[in-house]
Amino acid sequence: MTAVKQPIFLCENVKIGTEDKSIVRGVDLTVYPGEIHALMGPNGSGKSTFASGLMGHPAMNLEGHIYLNGEALEDMPTHERAKRGLFLGFQYPVAIPGVTVASFLRAALAAVRGETPNVFEFRRQLEETFAQLGVPWAFADRYLNDGFSGGEKKRLEILQMALLKPKFIILDEIDSGLDVDALKVVSRGIHSAAEQGAGVLMVTHYQRLLDLVTPTRVHYFMEGRIAFEGGVETVKELEANGYDWLRDKLVTPEKGART
Amino acid sequence: MTVQESIHNVNRDYVERYGFADPEQLEGRAPKGLNRETVEAISRAKNEPEWMRSFRLRAYEAYEKKPMPKWGNQGVLTNIDFDDIYYYVKPSDQQERDWADVPENIKKTFDRLGIPEAEKKFLAGVSAQYDSEVVYHSMKEELESQGVVFMDMDSGVREHSEIVKKYFASVIPPTDNKFAALNSAVWSGGSFIYVPPHTTVDIPLQAYFRINAKNMGQFERTLIIADEGSSVHYIEGCTAPVYTTDSLHAAVVELIALKDAKIRYSTIQNWSNNVLNLVTKRAVAHEGASVEWVDGNIGSKLTMKYPCVILKGERAHGEVLSVAFAQDGQHQDTGAKMIHTAPNTTSRVVSKSISKGKGRASYRGLVRVNPGAVGCRTDVTCDALLLDDASRTDTYPTMEILQQDAQVEHEARVSKLADEQLFYLESRGIAPEQAKLMIVNGFFEPFTKELPMEYAIELNRLIALEMEGSIG
Numbered sequence: 001m002t003a004v005k006q007p008i009f010l011c012e013n014v015k016i017g018t019e020d021k022s023i024v025r026g027v028d029l030t031v032y033p034g035e036i037h038a039l040m041g042p043n044g045s046g047k048s049t050f051a052s053g054l055m056g057h058p059a060m061n062l063e064g065h066i067y068l069n070g071e072a073l074e075d076m077p078t079h080e081r082a083k084r085g086l087f088l089g090f091q092y093p094v095a096i097p098g099v100t101v102a103s104f105l106r107a108a109l110a111a112v113r114g115e116t117p118n119v120f121e122f123r124r125q126l127e128e129t130f131a132q133l134g135v136p137w138a139f140a141d142r143y144l145n146d147g148f149s150g151g152e153k154k155r156l157e158i159l160q161m162a163l164l165k166p167k168f169i170i171l172d173e174i175d176s177g178l179d180v181d182a183l184k185v186v187s188r189g190i191h192s193a194a195e196q197g198a199g200v201l202m203v204t205h206y207q208r209l210l211d212l213v214t215p216t217r218v219h220y221f222m223e224g225r226i227a228f229e230g231g232v233e234t235v236k237e238l239e240a241n242g243y244d245w246l247r248d249k250l251v252t253p254e255k256g257a258r259t
Numbered sequence: 260m261t262v263q264e265s266i267h268n269v270n271r272d273y274v275e276r277y278g279f280a281d282p283e284q285l286e287g288r289a290p291k292g293l294n295r296e297t298v299e300a301i302s303r304a305k306n307e308p309e310w311m312r313s314f315r316l317r318a319y320e321a322y323e324k325k326p327m328p329k330w331g332n333q334g335v336l337t338n339i340d341f342d343d344i345y346y347y348v349k350p351s352d353q354q355e356r357d358w359a360d361v362p363e364n365i366k367k368t369f370d371r372l373g374i375p376e377a378e379k380k381f382l383a384g385v386s387a388q389y390d391s392e393v394v395y396h397s398m399k400e401e402l403e404s405q406g407v408v409f410m411d412m413d414s415g416v417r418e419h420s421e422i423v424k425k426y427f428a429s430v431i432p433p434t435d436n437k438f439a440a441l442n443s444a445v446w447s448g449g450s451f452i453y454v455p456p457h458t459t460v461d462i463p464l465q466a467y468f469r470i471n472a473k474n475m476g477q478f479e480r481t482l483i484i485a486d487e488g489s490s491v492h493y494i495e496g497c498t499a500p501v502y503t504t505d506s507l508h509a510a511v512v513e514l515i516a517l518k519d520a521k522i523r524y525s526t527i528q529n530w531s532n533n534v535l536n537l538v539t540k541r542a543v544a545h546e547g548a549s550v551e552w553v554d555g556n557i558g559s560k561l562t563m564k565y566p567c568v569i570l571k572g573e574r575a576h577g578e579v580l581s582v583a584f585a586q587d588g589q590h591q592d593t594g595a596k597m598i599h600t601a602p603n604t605t606s607r608v609v610s611k612s613i614s615k616g617k618g619r620a621s622y623r624g625l626v627r628v629n630p631g632a633v634g635c636r637t638d639v640t641c642d643a644l645l646l647d648d649a650s651r652t653d654t655y656p657t658m659e660i661l662q663q664d665a666q667v668e669h670e671a672r673v674s675k676l677a678d679e680q681l682f683y684l685e686s687r688g689i690a691p692e693q694a695k696l697m698i699v700n701g702f703f704e705p706f707t708k709e710l711p712m713e714y715a716i717e718l719n720r721l722i723a724l725e726m727e728g729s730i731g
């Protein structure tokens with residue numbers, strides 16, 4: 001028996017921008033359950049805008065359609081998108097002084113599950129996840145991202161991902177600032193999410209993450225569009241030749257032309 | 260249950276919870292307006308010793324002479340009609356030690372406010388003042404047997420005249436400012452506390468102040484003396500019915516921490532928005548002593564309050580931790596004063612305010628290090644958070660550093676509720692209202708964590724109420 005595979009995440013002609021600036025200018029993307037996609041591209045090409053726009057960033061307008069498991073998300077507020085299973089690991093997680101990691105995680109878990117987790121069950125789960133991701137237990141009582149090192153913040157993003165069990169995961173430069181050990185922890189986390197059927201989109205600049213997590217497909221962003229895409233082998237070309245290699249490949253003239 | 264959660268369970272407003280009023284009792288009330296005769300009448304009604312009567316009359320003269328402050332919210336201050344205020348309203352004939360004996364309507368009020376309940380659960384002593392008089396008072400027996408004195412100020416004058424005479428108005432003389440003079444002339448109620456040497460009162464003593472009568476002036480007077488090496492935590496809370504005309508609350512609070520003593524004084528001020536709260540609070544910290552003012556201002560129309568510590572003995576430490584929440588129709592003008600007169604004294608001020616809607620929060624502070632006070636350290640941090648474009652905050656810090664080697668740190672920050680913070684929380688499924696509340700509670704966290712759990716919950720609950728409907 002063959003069933004038609006349904007994408008876990010689908011973007012149709014997505015455009016994102018502020019009142020007076022269009023940044024993401026027409027992106028299509030299809031991700032199936034268990035797939036890991038990579039998104040690369042030069043600084044300022046719109047990768048983070050794409051990621052946060054999908055999540056519903058208040059400064060950004062979004063046109064086009066986004067579907068999670070077949071359900072349209074574009075008209076939902078951010079927290080509803082999260083409750084449906086969309087997750088964004090931030091490039092620069094913001095600090096929230098006075099709110100402890102534990103109370104934040106509890107509120108987040110309660111929100112996505114639709115019920116407040118049992119105290120003991122929550123504690124057990126938290127301890128387990130902390131241990132898995134090598135985050136010292138003392139972090140539970142610290143204020144959220146407040147005074148965390150770059151790497152610690154990133155570990156906490158992955159920890160949230162592991163705890164909330166989202167269906168489509170966008171990770172914005174989760175690998176930058178990580179030491180070798182942390183990188184391994186993070187890649188294990190990504191693998192395990194994908195194994196459980198989540199789709200993943202990793203924004204990255206570096207080969208070293210892709211060596212640990214082999215993507216199904218690599219998309220290259222240029223000026224707010226996917227200019228090129230290919231298998232993981234194309235990353236070698238990029239590493240060797242830089243983004244000029246990509247500029248030469250820009251897709252059809254009318255699509256690639258600047259407006 | 261955590262503090263964060265409990266705030267979501269409760270969702271009633273001020274009017275219902277605190278803003279109700281009992282029918283007024285008219286008999287025990289001095290006529291409106293203030294003159295020499297009113298002052299005499301109050302003193303007579305209290306059967307006071309001569310020294311207090313003449314103190315009141317001298318204070319009344321000072322009040323007449325003193326000008327209104329020329330700073331602060333002039334719009335409100337210049338509109339106070341001193342002739343339209345009741346200066347003394349006596350609610351019942353005597354003070355009780357058992358709630359069952361308190362007049363039924365008054366008892367109901369305090370029941371609704373949850374005071375008897377709180378007393379049972381976590382307080383060492385309770386005093387409840389209703390308009391001008393303390394109507395209920397009790398303290399745990401073991402404290403009494405240790406020689407701890409906790410009673411209303413009027414009883415203090417009668418029963419402990421030696422010590423009261425020595426310290427009363429020693430920190431805040433009637434001539435200090437117009438409202439201190441007014442209080443000194445017509446004061447009634449408030450607490451008198453004396454903690455004997457090397458005695459630790461480890462659970463808090465609480466006073467609850469309630470204004471019931473309309474156009475009422477409440478002028479309680481509190482004096483706390485912590486003798487050598489002792490320690491005490493005192494908490495006060497206040498509410499009032501919602502009236503359309505203004506009431507005046509002008510308290511005077513004096514603290515004396517003798518050698519190596521420790522006093523913590525916590526306030527949760529939640530007057531209704533027709534109360535003018537003009538309070539003078541000052542402490543003297545002797546050698547090695549420590550005084551902390553933990554001051555939360557949520558209610559009132561206008562609050563002007565700048566708790567002060569005079570660091571008089573070597574190595575004394577003073578601390579003010581204050582938060583203010585100003586919403587539409589409110590001006591929270593608060594701050595702190597630290598006066599370093601002895602060497603090696605230290606002080607810390609942390610002031611946090613949130614302005615919402617058209618609310619206005621001001622910080623007014625003074626740090627002075629006198630010549631000769633070598634080796635002093637002081638650290639002042641002011642954090643203001645604006646929730647809306649119309650909200651307003653201003654800071655008036657004054658530093659008078661007259662001794663060269665003082666270490667002075669001062670930091671002031673104004674921030675707007677950050678979209679990026681909200682977005683982060685929302686991206687984890689947390690709804691916008693809850694996200695906002697989490698950020699606001701987090702902002703106040705350094706304050707709430709200094710309060711006993713029950714008070715922290717209460718404060719967060721109040722903030723949750725104030726925050727309601729603040730999502731655009």
Ligand SMILES: Nc1ncnc2c1ncn2[C@@H]1O[C@H](COP(=O)(O)OP(=O)(O)OP(=O)(O)O)[C@@H](O)[C@H]1O
Nearest residue numbers: 018021023041042043044045046047048049050059
């Ligand atoms: N709120 C905003 N208003 C105006 N311009 C913005 C805004 N946010 C981003 N931009 C601009 O959009 C462009 C894309 O930025 P974005 O952060 O998405 O790039 P990126 O591909 O993630 O870059 P990097 O690799 O450096 O992280 C940049 O020129 C940036 O300055």
Ligand SMILES: [Mg+2]
Nearest residue numbers: 047048049091
């Ligand atoms: Mg980026």
